Amino acid sequence: MAKLTKKRKEVLAKFDKDGFYSVSEAVKIVKDVTYTSFDASVDLDIRLGVDPRKANQMVRGTVALPHGTGKEIKVLVMCTPDKEDEAKAAGADYVGLDEYVQKIKGGWTDIDVVITMPSVMSKVGQLGRILGPRGLMPNPKSGTVTMEIGKAVKDVKAGKIDFKVDKSGIIHAAVAKVSFTEEMIAENVQELMNIIIKLKPSASKGIYMKSIFLSSTMSPGIQIDPKTV
Numbered sequence: 001m002a003k004l005t006k007k008r009k010e011v012l013a014k015f016d017k018d019g020f021y022s023v024s025e026a027v028k029i030v031k032d033v034t035y036t037s038f039d040a041s042v043d044l045d046i047r048l049g050v051d052p053r054k055a056n057q058m059v060r061g062t063v064a065l066p067h068g069t070g071k072e073i074k075v076l077v078m079c080t081p082d083k084e085d086e087a088k089a090a091g092a093d094y095v096g097l098d099e100y101v102q103k104i105k106g107g108w109t110d111i112d113v114v115i116t117m118p119s120v121m122s123k124v125g126q127l128g129r130i131l132g133p134r135g136l137m138p139n140p141k142s143g144t145v146t147m148e149i150g151k152a153v154k155d156v157k158a159g160k161i162d163f164k165v166d167k168s169g170i171i172h173a174a175v176a177k178v179s180f181t182e183e184m185i186a187e188n189v190q191e192l193m194n195i196i197i198k199l200k201p202s203a204s205k206g207i208y209m210k211s212i213f214l215s216s217t218m219s220p221g222i223q224i225d226p227k228t229v
Contacts, residue, residue, distance in 0.1 A: 068159030070177030
């Protein structure tokens, strides 16, 4: 068994690892036990009582976090020339089409979100094997395949994120930075959970939210009591 460091012991002494906390309590603890020298991300992990292998139990969606994620999002817009000015004006970091198709085929993926339009999906679709595994493939359900290019870019830059339950039935999402106030983090956490609750599949039986953990980069997870959500 690995020996606990002095710092680790101090962290674990600040909360009950088997205890359950409200959202506000969990946020306070996470901020209190985070000692990274950088502005760590605050992550939410929710295990759902669904079987993601069944189409009628898939949970995915988007949420506009009230205070954003605190992360600088690099956006690539792949569009026709007539939409390029709109994309640039909205704040897109990269704009183009054919040159980026070739660049991505060459291995470039230094982006966080790809936004495109229906008429060019035949070209973007060629990149599925590269973008898909990285969670970068545009999708109409997440609002990243749209004719409203400018709005989509602004939404993403303002803190709109998409989420999807993984094969283990867990949703992972970065919802804030530790430097945010406790109130800002709590509001972001609650907004995401509210959306997930609304998306409960009718085919899902029994307990929907099985467990909820809040943590920061390199911190232990703090368990949130689903009954308080």
